[in-house]
Amino acid sequence: MNLLSWIGRQAIELFSTLGFFFIVGLKAFTGIFSGTWSKEDLFEQLERVGVGSVLVVSITSAFTGMVLAVQTLDQFVRFGATGYIGGVIALSMVREMSPVLTGLVVSGRIGAAMAAEIGSMKVTEQIDALRTFGLEPHVFVGVPRLLAGLVMLPVLTLFSFVIGITGGFLYVAAHGVNAHLFRRSVEALLAPSDIYGGLLKAAVFGVLIVVSACGQGFMAGQGARGVGTATTKAVVWGNMLILVFNYVLSSLLFGGIKG
Amino acid sequence: MDPVMRMQGVSVSFDGREVIGGMDMTLPVGEITCLMGPSGCGKTTALKLASGLLKPDKGRIELLGKVIGPETQEDELVEVRKELGVVFQGGALFDSLSVGQNIAFPLKYCRGIEDPESISKMVLDMLEHVELEDVRDKYPAMLSGGMRKRVAIARSLVHSPSLLLLDEPTTGLDPVTARHIDQLVVDLCGEFGFTALVVTHDIVSALGIGDTLLLMHEGRIAWRGVPVEWERSDHPMVKSFAQGMVSVGRTGGEKM
């Protein structure tokens, strides 16, 4: 009985949170064209999300590219498929690793910071102050952050492709794989649709990160504790949504068996 | 003339507890009304109702000709809000903006002024009024509590709103600055014909600036009168409130 009511309460919280995220996202999207928001804030958010994440994304991607190379090299050489190594590493990076890792890294860095910032704006009545100036906080605060996520995640992901594949190449090249062979196999296996698919995922993840961060920030309860909880929840929700949507998008974009 | 704000039979509850119960309040044009009352009696809540930030559960509020009831939507209030100047109890300055940008904010978003030179001139002018010319490029986190209060007051006045709502504007200020702020509010109301609601604990300030004094008790207006009536009143609530303040002063609290 207790277990049932616990499950019930969790389900209600899950759906009401998702519903609120949806409203936050919808208001920010419609507010892009019809609402009042600040361009200066947009530049600041672009810088925070983009420039601020370059280093972490680079390190994460380089090592992921290298570890992919470690795993593929041995297997592929054993089966005489050395000519496919570059392509396989590139495909895994572009379709899965880069968008997902970039998403998770940015969710941890930016999602947490955004939720904390908005939560403390709420607790210190800055959100109410925005309302007294005739502004809609979901638009004024939400739009610049949404646009920053939407633009910067694909940019960072593109960057992650390049670094990750380079990392993988350096490892296999150090183990005697021919550079020309590596490049040819990347060219042969990687189609433009893979790149577009990866970037599309990244853009979706950008929206998910911002929506969970803003949503949790706006929902923050009273005091420092409320802000702390909002921060943690923003990251948990951001990561969870990224992984769920990643599965959905992968099966839509790349799923099934293609000749 | 119609009052700037009229509240009739307004009630609000938080988590099932009634904080404001059947409150009536009127702010006549061009007058300064001071709202006093013990901590936790609902003054801030009343101010949020008067600014339309909070919708009443029951009753109606007429704010600058717009009727606000339990069903009123946020977007109906956008234009009315641009005519308000609100100072929140904690100041509510935008942390991410400098002092100058904070004060420029209502000029941009309530008045649609874009020319950087006229904005800069009005901001400096306002900073002079609150004697803070030299902090324009600092951020709120770098200021003292009293300075932040003064910046918040500057921000609420800069766009010449029709109604000023000040939540404890002089709490935490030294007596000299507090009187200065009082003078500023009186002067500006005289000069521009603002109507003001000032929530305060500070009886000296209330007697000095108020055209009308209101004393709140447990979510209602318990006493209403002009300053001379306050001094003569033998209403028990007035007496206990006034005495409470005197004894706080004697025991060395910072409030006057």
Ligand SMILES: Nc1ncnc2c1ncn2[C@@H]1O[C@H](COP(=O)(O)OP(=O)(O)OP(=O)(O)O)[C@@H](O)[C@H]1O
């Ligand atoms: N958002 C809220 N949620 C729940 N309770 C609230 C909320 N805001 C105010 N209250 C409660 O309403 C009552 C009145 O609060 P209010 O802030 O209006 O008091 P106040 O008269 O301004 O006090 P003070 O002089 O200390 O500022 C308090 O008991 C407070 O706990």
Ligand SMILES: [Mg+2]
């Ligand atoms: Mg208060």
